[in-house]
Amino acid sequence: MVNHQGQESLHQQDLSLVEHLAELRRRLIISVAAIAAGAVLAYAFIDPIFTLFSQPLMDVLPPDTTLIFTSYPEAFFTYLKLAITVGIFLASPLVLYEIWAFVAPGLYPHEKRLALPFVFASTLCFVGGGVFGYFVVFPAAFNFLAHFTGDSFVLLPSVSEYFTLTVRLLLGFGLAFELPVLMVFLGLLGFIDAAMLRKNRKYAILIIFIIAAIFTPTPDVLNQILLAGPLLLLYEVSIFFVWFVRRGKE
Numbered sequence: 001m002v003n004h005q006g007q008e009s010l011h012q013q014d015l016s017l018v019e020h021l022a023e024l025r026r027r028l029i030i031s032v033a034a035i036a037a038g039a040v041l042a043y044a045f046i047d048p049i050f051t052l053f054s055q056p057l058m059d060v061l062p063p064d065t066t067l068i069f070t071s072y073p074e075a076f077f078t079y080l081k082l083a084i085t086v087g088i089f090l091a092s093p094l095v096l097y098e099i100w101a102f103v104a105p106g107l108y109p110h111e112k113r114l115a116l117p118f119v120f121a122s123t124l125c126f127v128g129g130g131v132f133g134y135f136v137v138f139p140a141a142f143n144f145l146a147h148f149t150g151d152s153f154v155l156l157p158s159v160s161e162y163f164t165l166t167v168r169l170l171l172g173f174g175l176a177f178e179l180p181v182l183m184v185f186l187g188l189l190g191f192i193d194a195a196m197l198r199k200n201r202k203y204a205i206l207i208i209f210i211i212a213a214i215f216t217p218t219p220d221v222l223n224q225i226l227l228a229g230p231l232l233l234l235y236e237v238s239i240f241f242v243w244f245v246r247r248g249k250e
Helices: 004-044 046-058 072-106 115-146 159-176 179-189 194-199 201-215 221-249
Strands: none
Touching: 004 046, 004 072, 046 072, 046 115, 046 159, 072 115, 072 159, 115 159, 115 179, 115 221, 159 221, 179 221, 194 201, 194 221, 201 221
């Protein structure tokens, strides 16, 4: 004979799972719609945006050198990719809020009140990472790559290849700079604490340099340090904030 209470409990669990999936779907739809709206807005101003994002490369190219494309759809898809990237940055506050709203039901009431600081800090870190990549890493990286030109080599940069690299770096730096927010969030959930982060610092340093090697466009040590240095600093800042948050929670 099947226990009626057991069946009711399983039904409630299934219902809860379905509700969570429906909630996740709703949050994803809102986020994608916000990014699409941001992309449409960015595409309306795509020419000045294109000029802005190509400037770090144009500054180091020889005079009278321009970006080229080798197929008819290449320029269009480059514009589209660039518009979507700008749309992600424009929609990042709403997207980050949707992430918080999805996980908030599992937090304590005093933790739910951190929604505004979380969204503000996450947006600041994400946009700050992109700005750091554009103003610090791009000039150093493209200056390094441009020095390979000479009598035997002529640099004719492809629009698609350049902006694929640019988009990857911008999003990579933006996500990498979310490290403190992610650490504080995991600290709130009780998965990590400051002592654990200090104890595993050497492994964190190794992982950070691996991430720097993946996201930097050139294999030279200088560009890897340009990314690894801020990430190491952010890791140390994360230790303090995790300690502060866990202390307040206790």
